[in-house]
Amino acid sequence: MEDEDVFTYMVGGKAGEGVKKAGTAATDLFLDLGRESFQMNDYQSLIRGGHNFSVVSTSIREVYSHHMEADLIVNLDERSRKIHEEHLAEEGLMFYNLDDSEERDEGLGLPLDEMAKEYSKPDLIKGVAGIAVLAAYTGMDQKDLEDLIEKEYSRGVEENLSFAKEVYKEVEEKIDKTINLEKGKTDSTVLTGNESLSLGAAAGGLDMYIGYPMTPASSILHFFAAHKDDLRVMPIHPENEIAVANMAVGATVPGARVMVGSSGGGLALMEETISLAGMTEAPVLFVLSSRPGPSTGVPTYTEQGDLSFALNQGHGEFPLIVASPGSVKEAFFLSKEMLDLVWKYQTPGIFLTEKHLSESAKTLGLDLDFSDEDGLETKMADEDDDYKRYEKTEDGISALKFPPSKDLIKWNSYEHDELGYTTEDAETVKNMHDKRREKNETLILDLKDMNTVNEFGEGDAVIFTFGSTTLSVREALKFTDIEAKVVQPVFLKPFPIWELERYMDEEVIVVEQNSTGQLAKLLREKCGIKPKTVIRKYDGRPFGPRKLAEKLEGAIE
Amino acid sequence: MEDEDVFTYMVGGKAGEGVKKAGTAATDLFLDLGRESFQMNDYQSLIRGGHNFSVVSTSIREVYSHHMEADLIVNLDERSRKIHEEHLAEEGLMFYNLDDSEERDEGLGLPLDEMAKEYSKPDLIKGVAGIAVLAAYTGMDQKDLEDLIEKEYSRGVEENLSFAKEVYKEVEEKIDKTINLEKGKTDSTVLTGNESLSLGAAAGGLDMYIGYPMTPASSILHFFAAHKDDLRVMPIHPENEIAVANMAVGATVPGARVMVGSSGGGLALMEETISLAGMTEAPVLFVLSSRPGPSTGVPTYTEQGDLSFALNQGHGEFPLIVASPGSVKEAFFLSKEMLDLVWKYQTPGIFLTEKHLSESAKTLGLDLDFSDEDGLETKMADEDDDYKRYEKTEDGISALKFPPSKDLIKWNSYEHDELGYTTEDAETVKNMHDKRREKNETLILDLKDMNTVNEFGEGDAVIFTFGSTTLSVREALKFTDIEAKVVQPVFLKPFPIWELERYMDEEVIVVEQNSTGQLAKLLREKCGIKPKTVIRKYDGRPFGPRKLAEKLEGAIE
Amino acid sequence: MKLDESEVESEVENTWCIGCGNFGLLNSVKNAVKKLEDEGIGKDRLLISAGIGCHGKIFDYLNLSGLYSLHGRESVTIQGMKFANPNLKVMAFGGDGDAYGEGLAHLIFAAKRNADITMIIHNNGNYALTTGQKSPTSVQGFKGPSSPEGSVDEPINPLKVLLSSDAGFIARGYPGKMQHLTEVIVEAGDHQGFSLVDVLQPCVTFNDTYEKYNELVEVLDEPAETRKEAVELVEKEERLPIGVLYKEKMPVFNEKVYPEKNPVEDRMDEKERFEAVKKILDEKR
């Protein structure tokens, strides 16, 4: 049942040669055809040289993941050609750089270095060849190619145009067949996960974004810095992560909706402050975009090794909300929902995602009419009330009031009484513990009315997954005959046991990207689900859907 | 079946009045009688004033915990008298300060302020009255009292002697009966948990202790600073906790056995470095002494709210060893054992304890002949081997070599190859994940041969507990007719499932000091044990054994 | 509790040691708050924070709104408050262990970006609340429980470090001269931009410096004209000049990075936000 209408384009070369740009332009080209795409960028932790590639899979149906079997591969150097040899699909075309690689029987070579030498930035310009080859191979009009390049390569557009046309012409002459890409009906946008979650937060009323660069979360900071004036979210890049987190907590006191972001190492530095947010009841949303760990790990690759880490942040006991989106689109809605939740419950939240979702781009349509979320309003104190910051209430939630105000508003990192003054009194200590625990119980009630678990498809087999791996699983299922239901817990803390317990006696397969099977453990421990098979991958690379499909078939028969 | 041979002495007053000192002197007095004791010090986060008390329970049998029903209470001020009213046992004697409290029918008052005025430090000297009252009440010879004071109050001994004698005489005259304390046979030492774990680590070959002050871990730093020359453990107090942790990791490279310590907030700041230790395979032992959280919390009180926090430290996946002693004596042996383990497995370990154990003092005998622990040796490389820091081996453990050395020895926070050079290669990334996971599997095999769970007593009822709460439970059981087995997991990660699974179908009671029942959760999740009752306390105060006994009875009938 | 109906000093039991320099400091702050109020900086828009230590207890002793922060982070907490709503006035209380140790880098960067905040440092030359360990400003030879034989390190000169980090307002005060300290705090509060008052705070229990300070402290009439001269002032050990040591007006961070915008007061409404998001989506099309 292979889904043959997926076309995959791959472009590889050195960092600094515009490889990712070529991938983005390709996605745009497909979008012009009304086709859906998924683009994954593989790059190393270096600025120039090495080996980068971008891979875009496109179809007239929704594509959830890139494929590693490519119909056209454009290699800007010999290293790429060698690496990607194994990725060429049957009947696919291998394009290579004749100045770096020897001439071969198969595939098509052009002397790219020689051709690029004429231009002012011979390295940087090479990437546009990738898009020219694609245009020629898919029978695109030269005019359309020119339009595309004008749109995508605004810097140095003249030279890019000229170089692209040269390559286009050569390729057009030399190939014996072109591939016809069916037109689709998509009229939507292409976003990366980080762009999507940022826009969602902005739509949800974000006032400030505070960040310190760390791959793969840096692009959130860059995004808000670039859109400071139109989105009106104040971007701040302070001296380190501890400053980031504490500035965020401070900003909530006058009522700013604030989000921060980092990867594992940076979030670890914020841990003391996450606990501070729990105690002071400061609503801060922390984005944690994972890469392979531990420690510095493999900075530009992907992994889901931080699940237990995220779920257990902070010393002491306080409500913590952790959720992870299973698609680029969900990232948009979830960041808004998480903002609402941390404000309603005045407690920290972690938006967990991974490099694969953060930095991959997908075609998607967004409808900005949020579903009715009246339940998620922030409780505000009345003007005239006798204000108590930590008033004990039935649901554990105290009303907020923001300065400037004539009321005394004291937030406190020490254990405190209702007014916010420090206490060591045994009974008050106990009561405040109860208050925070009751808040968590109310939160669980709320979650029970919300969508906390996604389910896709129907079938006897049950496949559990979470975060970006959901993408790989959904795409993989297009390539097997398996009838399966995919279950993706969106909320990971509080864990939606009420939705999942019914899978206790089912034969369950878990797919995740880490080495110890953290989701499987969670399912076992929280819901008594005993997974039959746990498919893990932990080499930093996302699953390829077709290989995953084989593994799923192996696990299910 | 109340165990009436426990005598409890309590002394209360302001900080700065020598209350804790009086408790310590009392413990010493009991020791001179060959009696066992347990001393708990309750103090606030302030330097002068407020309300402090010290309570010592003593018996001719081993006493596991202080009691809150006191046979003699010495109050240096009216606030103490009021607070401790409820703690007076039937037939007990209440001593109070006539200059601060009104004269009453019951109890005995002396004008302490008036009497102390004659001395150079009228506030500080008051505490010694506590010990003088005790001496008179227990019929101690004046000569013995003098000896005791000379030993315990070396600073300003003359004045203390004189004041004590004054008080002693007055009390002797005014009371109508004295209590006779039976002599016991103990000839041992009194140590706090922090002293015990420090001495154990020193015996285990500790080379350096690095710490930044934070209650209740500060006294470890103070201990090593005071014993620098005799224990030969280099003490360092750097600028902050991040420096503490990273200095420790650096110190392991040339082979120093190093321990660091803090409470929750400080450990949180070390989290990035705990993950670094996991990746570089640096054997650092972290002492985490808990206080009520979250955040700054209640700094000088006790809680077991950091269990999940300790078990899940650090982003990414690596072996982490967490263990917690159930007695002051166990603290001694466990710190040595933990040092051996982190070195054998070249990975971080957390020695989890709480204020209650850290700062309470207990009579104990120590035998320094460690049991045979040949299995816990550090694997060292041969001189001539072709050295690879991260050589892949069957058990996941690579041999160590310390500089100065003619071999290249590279430790790396990035994912790395066997030599320690940075890698992004998919296969190497996977292999190194496997190596670390295999190390964890070997560790579990080792633990299966070790004592990872303590069991006390026999009976149908099964009571689970951990850490310092073990003390409370064991003492409580002396005051009920319940026949129960107390099960205390010493190792908390890896969790000794193999020892505990057999309790799956038993009716289990869990006793712990936190508000969410973290041990109960662990038992449920890891071993399928479904506790019938979870007895929790989370007001910062340790359990009182008699009240706990009632709760246990309530839970078991 | 309504701020306008309550005293500046709260009714919380004060647990500082009798004779502690913090009492004079607290009094100066109380008076300074009143003066600032007279100037139009009402208590309704004055937010405070504090680190953890004896100094931090002032948070409880003041009936002022704010957030009792972490050890060393109060300078960041108030930056967050200020950036979120530039119409607020923010002030934090730090200790020497806290602000010059655990949180030193934050001070340096707050000075560098010229965040519009006021820091009051209770500099008592030790970690008092944790029982008197050496701190970054402890003199060499200081005996505390982590340095029983005397600290081997030279003390840091925090004001010199901050002047070298382009701090725009550096002052020193002494609780023994309460009136003067009040004025210094008011002037710091009035300064637009980063301001820091280093308070020579005797700790009678662990570091009793009253005698020394009474002898060495000297009221300065005028701030130094140049940064270099200010450095010379803070290098002096034979005398300890108190007062505003240096003052320079410079553009403040929030106005540089987000001019004329107030994140919480000038919000877009939901419709505007959606429009803004849609516009970006359209550009991506």
Place this chain on the structure above:
Amino acid sequence: MKLDESEVESEVENTWCIGCGNFGLLNSVKNAVKKLEDEGIGKDRLLISAGIGCHGKIFDYLNLSGLYSLHGRESVTIQGMKFANPNLKVMAFGGDGDAYGEGLAHLIFAAKRNADITMIIHNNGNYALTTGQKSPTSVQGFKGPSSPEGSVDEPINPLKVLLSSDAGFIARGYPGKMQHLTEVIVEAGDHQGFSLVDVLQPCVTFNDTYEKYNELVEVLDEPAETRKEAVELVEKEERLPIGVLYKEKMPVFNEKVYPEKNPVEDRMDEKERFEAVKKILDEKR
């Protein structure tokens, strides 16, 4: 791999951009290591560390033992190594984002306690490896992805801050003058106590300063005589003096705090340890 049989430069693929100032720096380090070897500081007892950034990659490019540390912590890592075994020579490579940003406080305290370490800072005025964001030493107006309209902050002057923190050895070098840089690094390595070499490192991709430095750099013949003069040297903007700017010999930390003891080399054996423990237990009796 045996150190005496291998080159100082490793065979790991070098991924710095062509033209990067780090190449000159690497060469100077290689030559300096050889010179130090000639002086008797063998590679067997020379340990290195590095932060995370383009600069940190030098860890892989050198066949020297050590630990590749965290962003900003390499100065602490090598202090740990040194304190554990004072017979080692330790050197770390940091970046401006790393050592002057995330890890600034560690440098200040290492200087203050005069830890016997050598720091080499690849100061390229940006966070290069994370794609060129502003760093603490970025000039005002610097455009990077977190400051697309230009950074609003004044740069920090790290050498001034460190001189104000009693650093005993401060130097500056320029990879464009490789021979000179080599000598500076050797002198830093020879210095007993805290030493830091700020390397003016052009980043051709995000902050190409070759032209500027070629014009402004000026070799200094002699270090400044006084700390004050050294401060004046590092304040200069019209000219950039390179060489050893200041040098002062002071007692080093490990000898002050733990004189004549080497924690890993002068250990007690098990029996002695038990005796020591027993003695303390007896005193407690």
